[in-house]
Amino acid sequence: MKRARLLFFQILVAVVLIALWHVGSTVKVPAGFLSQKAFFFLDPFFFSTPFAVFERTWRDFATGVIWFHLGITLLETLLAFVIGAAGGVLIGFWFARQHVVAAVFDPYVKMANALPRVVLAPIFALWLGLGIWSKVALGVTLVFFIVFFNVYQGVKEVSPTVLANARMLGMSERQLMRHVYWPSALSWMFSSLHTAVGFALVGAVVGEYLGSAAGLGYRIHQAEGVFDVTGVFSGMLVLAIFVIIIDTCVTAIENRLMVWRPTSASSQT
Amino acid sequence: MDSGTAPVPIRIGSRHCAVALTDMRITFSGQDRDGFTAVDRVDLSVADGEFVAIVGPTGCGKSTLLNATAGLIAPSAGSVAIFGEPLVGLNRRAGYLFQAEALFPWKTALENVAIGPEVAGATAEEARGRARDWLARVGLTAFAARYPHQLSGGQRKRVGLAQVLIRDPKILLMDEPFGPLDAQTRQIMGNLLLDLWNADRKAVLFVTHDLEEAIALADRVVIMGAGPAARIIGAWRVDLPRPRDISEVRLDPAFHALHREIWSALRDEVIKGYRQTEGAA
Ligand SMILES: Nc1ncnc2c1ncn2[C@@H]1O[C@H](COP(=O)(O)OP(=O)(O)OP(=O)(O)O)[C@@H](O)[C@H]1O
Ligand SMILES: [Mg+2]
Numbered sequence: 144m145k146r147a148r149l150l151f152f153q154i155l156v157a158v159v160l161i162a163l164w165h166v167g168s169t170v171k172v173p174a175g176f177l178s179q180k181a182f183f184f185l186d187p188f189f190f191s192t193p194f195a196v197f198e199r200t201w202r203d204f205a206t207g208v209i210w211f212h213l214g215i216t217l218l219e220t221l222l223a224f225v226i227g228a229a230g231g232v233l234i235g236f237w238f239a240r241q242h243v244v245a246a247v248f249d250p251y252v253k254m255a256n257a258l259p260r261v262v263l264a265p266i267f268a269l270w271l272g273l274g275i276w277s278k279v280a281l282g283v284t285l286v287f288f289i290v291f292f293n294v295y296q297g298v299k300e301v302s303p304t305v306l307a308n309a310r311m312l313g314m315s316e317r318q319l320m321r322h323v324y325w326p327s328a329l330s331w332m333f334s335s336l337h338t339a340v341g342f343a344l345v346g347a348v349v350g351e352y353l354g355s356a357a358g359l360g361y362r363i364h365q366a367e368g369v370f371d372v373t374g375v376f377s378g379m380l381v382l383a384i385f386v387i388i389i390d391t392c393v394t395a396i397e398n399r400l401m402v403w404r405p406t407s408a409s410s411q412t
Numbered sequence: 413m414d415s416g417t418a419p420v421p422i423r424i425g426s427r428h429c430a431v432a433l434t435d436m437r438i439t440f441s442g443q444d445r446d447g448f449t450a451v452d453r454v455d456l457s458v459a460d461g462e463f464v465a466i467v468g469p470t471g472c473g474k475s476t477l478l479n480a481t482a483g484l485i486a487p488s489a490g491s492v493a494i495f496g497e498p499l500v501g502l503n504r505r506a507g508y509l510f511q512a513e514a515l516f517p518w519k520t521a522l523e524n525v526a527i528g529p530e531v532a533g534a535t536a537e538e539a540r541g542r543a544r545d546w547l548a549r550v551g552l553t554a555f556a557a558r559y560p561h562q563l564s565g566g567q568r569k570r571v572g573l574a575q576v577l578i579r580d581p582k583i584l585l586m587d588e589p590f591g592p593l594d595a596q597t598r599q600i601m602g603n604l605l606l607d608l609w610n611a612d613r614k615a616v617l618f619v620t621h622d623l624e625e626a627i628a629l630a631d632r633v634v635i636m637g638a639g640p641a642a643r644i645i646g647a648w649r650v651d652l653p654r655p656r657d658i659s660e661v662r663l664d665p666a667f668h669a670l671h672r673e674i675w676s677a678l679r680d681e682v683i684k685g686y687r688q689t690e691g692a693a
Binding site for chain 1: 484514519528559
């Protein structure tokens, strides 16, 4: 499908959904039509209305209150991602090259990964306080495993022929790392980058939601506490915009670094 | 050796040989308890500067022989000697053009060729300069910035050839380098290879399943029998004049005589080989 057409349909979906929401929450079904009393299909008390949400979001940005919270969440997300990814790359490489270490730690890695990370949030709050670091820690536990498994796989899955060729070309163990294992691991890591960044954000927001004094998660939690549905939806909207911007950045970085990888787009042209 | 009619492989004094495989057996430990013996009792030598082609039915162990010569696998019995010295570990004097795709997919054609000198300690500038030179020799100057997936199969093989030759190995191992290419491209590539080899005569072990190609290129054609436990069942010297042109040499009556002679010996093995692979499948 052409880009313009695709964009048109994508926007169409949003317009239809918002229109349905708008009609459902603003047009009253007259009394005696379907029930004794007049009612809304989507009660604005529970569903708010699109205009209220947009207006609230606009006001938050215009007055600037949201920027501070957005900054906190962004900082937590970035820290969680950087620390988690760095740890995942290092440990992933180490395990992939040291079979004994990998074998010994294998059951514990699986155990740790199977643990629902939300249960760790109160522990991190206890250990690290209610500041940003307990949220960063939660994000790290999510990001680490994704990157770890992918780097591990990337190092393991290097084509044996490419590896043999590299050795025949005279590469030392260090040169193999740099010219073969690292690029291969990197390509696997990038295939999981979108997920990893997403999880970093989840860690930050969930952490804030469960206990903090700043950030988007905190804002949503606050709004919920006073039954301010408009505030909750507005928070979600900001979060969604935030995710799309981050994802676009990730895609741009990916396209720059992964030029060598055959893509469906380049094979068509 | 039970095939009494086949000539005995020509042996050259192993002191002068670039490659000397002596009574070599290679057994893969696998699912079977005793393992799978791919090749057995192989005697093969390649003199310095000699071009030897190995022909044999699929699955007979041609790649296995090259891997042993490259030092990627160790023989289960017998020995591999390189310029008179027993081979330990990787064969540092050999360049290996693999049967499967072996280019680094994350490097451009130029970077792929430059990696050899770079690894050997040349500066990046110097390595690139030499790589450009080699890309020109294989006719790929215009494709220097392409990644392997943006090149055709034949272009990838040429990059591979440049990648191996830039290191100036004393021994060149080539495993069906023109395998997936069409007939015309094979001839062009064959002539390119002969030109490069004429300019600098290395010892070459060239694996192919195309007997005509083997005769047209080589000084000596070695025929392997069908596996398992495949052996060399014969070797023929090719006394066609050099320098050769692949398409012209095929018109030579001596070429036809030799082809007929080798083929009559090979045919039975090929039929045997197909029967075995069919039985296994
Ligand atoms: N790692 C391995 N483990 C077990 N068996 C192997 C292994 N590698 C090769 N073989 C077997 O050894 C035999 C020889 O394999 P090889 O790859 O050398 O054949 P080939 O002559 O190169 O065939 P082709 O012309 O199809 O490339 C085959 O029967 C193959 O199944
Ligand atoms: Mg093979």
